[in-house]
Amino acid sequence: MDTIKQACRTCKKEFWVIKQEQEFLQKMSLPLPTSCPGCRQTRRLKERGERNLYRTTCSKCHKSIIVSYNPKIETRQILCKPCYLDWFEKNPVLLTQPL
Numbered sequence: 074m075d076t077i078k079q080a081c082r083t084c085k086k087e088f089w090v091i092k093q094e095q096e097f098l099q100k101m102s103l104p105l106p107t108s109c110p111g112c113r114q115t116r117r118l119k120e121r122g123e124r125n126l127y128r129t130t131c132s133k134c135h136k137s138i139i140v141s142y143n144p145k146i147e148t149r150q151i152l153c154k155p156c157y158l159d160w161f162e163k164n165p166v167l168l169t170q171p172l
């Protein structure tokens with residue numbers, strides 16, 4: 074058994090299924106994944122309909138807010154919705170960042 078190259082059904086990107094994963098899937102009698110790890114995670118999050126939520130404060134107005142990413146590892150400034158919209162209007166950026 075070797076590493077298998079699969080094409081993601083969702084984003085068409087190629088990804089690898091490593092030996093250990095194949096062995097695990099076989100043990101659990103599961104089929105090979107048809108989506109890349111990124112898409113699988115996105116789908117899982119959608120299915121569960123929940124995310125990790127963190128309480129933090131807005132970098133601008135210091136209001137207490139709840140965000141869906143870890144503020145400890147987040148390098149961008151953390152803004153509440155009104156501050157973000159305000160910032161966004163002044164700094165138009167392309168929303169190309171993947172999840």
Ligand SMILES: [Zn+2]
Nearest residue numbers: 081084109112
């Ligand atoms: Zn994908």
Ligand SMILES: [Zn+2]
Nearest residue numbers: 131134153156
């Ligand atoms: Zn704010």
